[in-house]
Amino acid sequence: MSTTTDPEGHRRSELSTAERQTRDWLLRAENVSKAFGQTQVLTEASLDLYPEEAVAIMGPSGSGKSTLLHAVAGIIAADEGKVILRRPDDGGIDDITTLSDAKRSAFRLHRFGFVFQQGMLIPELTAVENVALPLMLLGTGMAAAVLQANAELHRLGLLGLGDRRIGQLSGGQAQRVAIARALVTDPTIIFADEPTGSLDSRTADEVLDELLASNDGADRALVIVTHDERVAARCDRTVRLLDGRIEATR
Amino acid sequence: MNTSAALLLIRPRGTPALLTRLQLLASGVTTLLTFGVTMLAIAFWNTPTDEVGYTVLAVSLVGLLIVPLVTLGSATARLAARSRDDRLATLRLLGATSARVRRIAVAEVTVIAALGVTIGTALSAALPFLLSLLTVYGKPLQAAELWLPWWLTAAIPPALIAVAATSGMLGLRQVMLSPLGVRTRQDAPRLSWLRLVAAVAVLGIAVLVVQTASEGWGAVVVVIVLAVAVLAVMAVLGLAGPFMVSRAARWRARRTSDPARLIAARGVIDDPRASWREVSALALATFVLIPAGSMLGYLDTIQSSASREIMTTDQLLMFADARTMVIALTAVSFLVVACQIAITQTAAVIERRELYVVLDRIGMPTAELNRSRRMRVTMPANVAVIGSAIAAGALAFWVVLMALVTAPLFVVAIVIVLAVGLLLIQLGVVSTNPVLERVLSAPSRGE
Ligand SMILES: Nc1ncnc2c1ncn2[C@@H]1O[C@H](COP(=O)(O)OP(=O)(O)OP(=O)(O)O)[C@@H](O)[C@H]1O
Ligand SMILES: [Mg+2]
Numbered sequence: 001m002s003t004t005t006d007p008e009g010h011r012r013s014e015l016s017t018a019e020r021q022t023r024d025w026l027l028r029a030e031n032v033s034k035a036f037g038q039t040q041v042l043t044e045a046s047l048d049l050y051p052e053e054a055v056a057i058m059g060p061s062g063s064g065k066s067t068l069l070h071a072v073a074g075i076i077a078a079d080e081g082k083v084i085l086r087r088p089d090d091g092g093i094d095d096i097t098t099l100s101d102a103k104r105s106a107f108r109l110h111r112f113g114f115v116f117q118q119g120m121l122i123p124e125l126t127a128v129e130n131v132a133l134p135l136m137l138l139g140t141g142m143a144a145a146v147l148q149a150n151a152e153l154h155r156l157g158l159l160g161l162g163d164r165r166i167g168q169l170s171g172g173q174a175q176r177v178a179i180a181r182a183l184v185t186d187p188t189i190i191f192a193d194e195p196t197g198s199l200d201s202r203t204a205d206e207v208l209d210e211l212l213a214s215n216d217g218a219d220r221a222l223v224i225v226t227h228d229e230r231v232a233a234r235c236d237r238t239v240r241l242l243d244g245r246i247e248a249t250r
Numbered sequence: 251m252n253t254s255a256a257l258l259l260i261r262p263r264g265t266p267a268l269l270t271r272l273q274l275l276a277s278g279v280t281t282l283l284t285f286g287v288t289m290l291a292i293a294f295w296n297t298p299t300d301e302v303g304y305t306v307l308a309v310s311l312v313g314l315l316i317v318p319l320v321t322l323g324s325a326t327a328r329l330a331a332r333s334r335d336d337r338l339a340t341l342r343l344l345g346a347t348s349a350r351v352r353r354i355a356v357a358e359v360t361v362i363a364a365l366g367v368t369i370g371t372a373l374s375a376a377l378p379f380l381l382s383l384l385t386v387y388g389k390p391l392q393a394a395e396l397w398l399p400w401w402l403t404a405a406i407p408p409a410l411i412a413v414a415a416t417s418g419m420l421g422l423r424q425v426m427l428s429p430l431g432v433r434t435r436q437d438a439p440r441l442s443w444l445r446l447v448a449a450v451a452v453l454g455i456a457v458l459v460v461q462t463a464s465e466g467w468g469a470v471v472v473v474i475v476l477a478v479a480v481l482a483v484m485a486v487l488g489l490a491g492p493f494m495v496s497r498a499a500r501w502r503a504r505r506t507s508d509p510a511r512l513i514a515a516r517g518v519i520d521d522p523r524a525s526w527r528e529v530s531a532l533a534l535a536t537f538v539l540i541p542a543g544s545m546l547g548y549l550d551t552i553q554s555s556a557s558r559e560i561m562t563t564d565q566l567l568m569f570a571d572a573r574t575m576v577i578a579l580t581a582v583s584f585l586v587v588a589c590q591i592a593i594t595q596t597a598a599v600i601e602r603r604e605l606y607v608v609l610d611r612i613g614m615p616t617a618e619l620n621r622s623r624r625m626r627v628t629m630p631a632n633v634a635v636i637g638s639a640i641a642a643g644a645l646a647f648w649v650v651l652m653a654l655v656t657a658p659l660f661v662v663a664i665v666i667v668l669a670v671g672l673l674l675i676q677l678g679v680v681s682t683n684p685v686l687e688r689v690l691s692a693p694s695r696g697e
């Protein structure tokens with residue numbers, strides 16, 4: 001798989017959306033609905049995710065972007081609809097909407113990576129321990145996990161910051177540590193909820209570069225919830241939500 | 251901004267409301283137990299005998315239980331005040347002066363405490379009847395004799411409310427000083443090893459003094475010397491405790507591949523003082539239980555042997571009462587500790603809800619989260635029990651040795667009681683599992 005550099009100097013994959021979508025989807029959400037009490041927050045939202053693509057989710061505040069992300073990622077249980085994933089090894093299919101809380105939790109650990117607006121790192125742990133944590137949860141020993149985490153931090157240009165506490169990192173650095181934490185388990189999908197929302201535009205660009213680059217050549221998709229048209233423009237397509245319904249997909 | 255808007259903001263909803271109920275419960279329990287302890291102490295004090303043992307019993311009962319009781323009341327008020335920090339920050343943003351915000355919050359905490367104290371005081375009217383089930387000096391206690399003098403009854407509630415108000419104020423100051431709380435803290439505090447050196451030195455001196463104390467000094471002097479030695483050791487336990495706890499946690503954090511344990515250990519390392527405070531009542535109970543229980547075992551052996559003639563009837567009666575007191579003391583301490591842990595852990599989950607939400611999202615199983623929370627408490631609890639057992643064993647070496655030889659079953663019983671205490675602590679944490687579940691079930695709302 002080759003990559004090129006676009007006019008702005010960003011690395012992008014050569015595949016077009018059409019080409020990509022001839023391949024098998026990684027995750028398929030079908031008619032997912034969710035209500036909180038009386039309010040219908042999400043109505044019959046459907047979304048397919050293909051390898052190597054970056055999908056932006058946009059929409060006004062309160063339109064259900066985070067809820068869609070949470071439902072697709074199995075953080076919350078959808079009321080209706082299904083979310084199915086293809087297993088990488090045997091091509092079999094799992095429906096996460098039918099799983100128990102504990103099973104969904106295991107699913108997130110094994111298959112998904114998450115990046116949130118404020119990094120949401122564990123303040124008690126050092127940067128490298130934060131990155132090593134998902135591996136340790138998967139059963140990797142401390143020493144091996146730290147080694148792998150350091151390699152990941154190195155790739156993201158954070159070598160030497162591993163022993164810092166989270167409070168000693170800048171916003172951009174913390175966000176990169178969060179990306180390292182999301183990538184370290186080699187997940188199928190990375191979900192990012194306003195990952196650059198609290199960064200200045202230059203740092204936001206750099207962090208976005210890292211996120212997009214993580215997709216290239218990997219059997220992985222990236223979902224970014226954002227309010228920023230510039231972020232959306234750099235993704236392969238944009239899903240627009242209005243009042244809990246998917247209005248348009250570019 | 252008018253007061254009603256301020257009150258609207260500060261009135262707790264959702265999970266913090268749970269904390270309000272807990273504060274109510276805790277201040278009620280504190281009041282009830284304070285009245286009970288005072289009544290029992292006065293009953294011991296008024297025993298119609300010259301046996302000084304009863305005076306000692308009365309004084310030590312008050313001395314040993316007032317500390318944990320006041321801790322419980324103040325810890326709760328402190329946490330209740332702190333748990334309002336989100337809303338306090340909002341109020342500040344809306345333009346309320348910080349003095350005003352503080353006044354409102356402290357007033358609220360005080361009102362809740364006052365309510366709890368009032369309920370506790372009302373319920374304490376039943377105490378004389380309950381306590382009359384106990385026997386002191388060979389006779390059942392008389393309910394009529396247990397009523398406290400009116401001035402004492404009148405003094406206890408305001409004192410307890412004052413403790414709550416002061417603690418609430420202190421808890422708030424912590425928030426005000428660092429509005430960002432944990433997030434701004436960068437490095438774990440390093441406690442000096444001098445704490446340990448000082449503690450060992452004091453313990454050494456105390457052991458020396460206790461060993462050399464002889465009847466030639468006169469009974470009063472001996473009692474005072476012993477009391478001072480015991481108090482000094484209790485005081486340095488509080489000094490060495492946080493250091494030991496932090497050391498033990500560092501040791502654990504270094505050699506674990508278990509993420510639940512790593513997070514727990516790091517939490518302890520970040521705030522060893524608070525971790526110790528949470529279990530300090532347990533340390534105190536252990537420190538008292540070991541020599542007292544050994545002594546009782548030893549005396550029990552004498553009592554059931556031919557040499558019982560060396561003891562007067564008064565002494566025999568007193569030992570029976572001392573046993574009652576040790577049991578009561580242990581039971582109440584454990585209860586207080588478990589209660590306090592349930593409350594601090596509830597507050598901890600609310601305060602650290604973001605942490606738990608993110609761990610849940612990245613796929614840490616809820617059972618593991620709960621295990622981590624449990625370890626965060628049992629780690630210092632183990633240190634407290636083992637540490638004060640060592641201190642008590644050194645101080646009362648001969649008594650414990652004698653008990654081991656003459657009444658090994660008593661020593662076994664002590665160990666079992668301590669194990670039960672540790673188990674109760676775990677139960678205290680487990681009782682807050684639903685709070686975590688609530689926090690996780692509505693993560694985006696955080697309430
Ligand atoms: N746990 C919850 N309980 C009740 N209502 C909720 C809950 N979470 C979200 N909502 C409601 O669902 C709607 C959609 O919320 P959501 O967080 O998905 O919006 P969003 O598009 O991500 O908005 P923003 O851009 O502000 O992040 C909102 O009206 C919100 O109030
Ligand atoms: Mg959102």
